Amino acid sequence: MDRDAFTRSLRILERRHPLRDWSADLTPFEILVSTVLSQSTTVANERRGLAGLRKTLGDITPAALAAAHERDIARAIWHAGLARQKAPRLRAIGHEVVRSWRGELDSVLRLPTEDAREALMSIPGVGPKTADAVLAMAADHPTFPVDTHIARIARRWNLVGTQDYETVRSALEAWTPARKRKAWHLALVAHGRELCKARNPQCDACPVRSDCDWYRAHHGLPLDARATERHGLTKD
Numbered sequence: 001m002d003r004d005a006f007t008r009s010l011r012i013l014e015r016r017h018p019l020r021d022w023s024a025d026l027t028p029f030e031i032l033v034s035t036v037l038s039q040s041t042t043v044a045n046e047r048r049g050l051a052g053l054r055k056t057l058g059d060i061t062p063a064a065l066a067a068a069h070e071r072d073i074a075r076a077i078w079h080a081g082l083a084r085q086k087a088p089r090l091r092a093i094g095h096e097v098v099r100s101w102r103g104e105l106d107s108v109l110r111l112p113t114e115d116a117r118e119a120l121m122s123i124p125g126v127g128p129k130t131a132d133a134v135l136a137m138a139a140d141h142p143t144f145p146v147d148t149h150i151a152r153i154a155r156r157w158n159l160v161g162t163q164d165y166e167t168v169r170s171a172l173e174a175w176t177p178a179r180k181r182k183a184w185h186l187a188l189v190a191h192g193r194e195l196c197k198a199r200n201p202q203c204d205a206c207p208v209r210s211d212c213d214w215y216r217a218h219h220g221l222p223l224d225a226r227a228t229e230r231h232g233l234t235k236d
Contacts, residue, residue: 001157005211006175009157010184012207017190019183021137028105028138029097030060035133036090036125037080043193049080062103065094089125096123109139116141128165136185142178144169144185149192156196156214 001009022043023031033053038046050060056076057064065073074087100123101107108119113135120131135141146154146168154160159171176184195202201214209215 001159001211001213003175006157006159009208009211010176010180010187013187013191014180014183016207017187017194019186020190021186023137027060028109028134029062031138032093032105032120032126032130032134033060033065033090035130036086036093037077039082039086041081045079045081049077052076052079062094062097065090066098068094092124093126105134105138109135109141113141113143117143128169132169136182140182142173142181144172144176144181146172147189147192148198149196150185150188152198153188153192153196156201156212158213 023034026034030050034046034050037049037053041049053073053076054060056072057068068091070087070091073090074083077083077086077090080086097103097105108116110116111119116135116139117128117131120126120134121128129145129147132143132145135143136145146165150172151163151165151168154168154171155163159175160168162168173181191208195206203209203212203215203219206212206215
């Protein structure tokens with residue numbers, strides 16, 4: 001896929017999936033916790049885990065997590081899966097935010113993007129994907145978080161030939177205007193969940209299939225047919 005096709009496809013997907021900011025009602029720290037909970041689970045189960053944590057702790061704050069017992073955290077988030085791994089990670093994150101930033105992330109999020117990213121990644125258990133998600137969703141930094149759906153689509157569009165996080169992120173950011181990264185990130189996630197699935201992708205319903213390298217390779221669509229399909233035309 002070339003740059004023009006990439007831009008065209010993302011504009012189509014953005015219209016199909018208007019911006020729905022899942023983080024709008026969450027504090028920056030809750031966005032961080034939510035992102036950790038979302039690893040290796042569904043959106044529904046992540047939200048159930050967050051609700052369980054809120055029921056157990058009351059307000060989800062760094063101090064509350066740091067003071068909680070790991071066993072209680074694990075019980076609260078069990079819907080999100082991997083509770084025994086995520087509970088100590090969340091508690092450690094709470095401790096670090098309390099220790100380093102007096103229990104709030106606002107000062108970190110006000111830093112320049114790369115400095116803020118480095119600061120977040122200094123927290124035990126916070127990797128590049130989590131840091132980018134917090135930066136984009138909590139403070140509108142021009143990062144492009146890459147989840148499994150986006151990485152899959154990037155490979156199918158031949159934007160990258162690897163699953164390496166930084167390679168995929170750099171490729172997407174190189175072709176995406178900074179002001180569009182949040183909206184296009186969310187549009188790609190929605191597209192991956194709805195149609196461009198890991199198994200049995202629903203190519204027949206895909207509005208950007210004509211520009212998709214994976215679709216062309218698997219369906220043998222020639223160049224003239226791609227142009228015809230893209231413009232909604234039919235041959236006589």
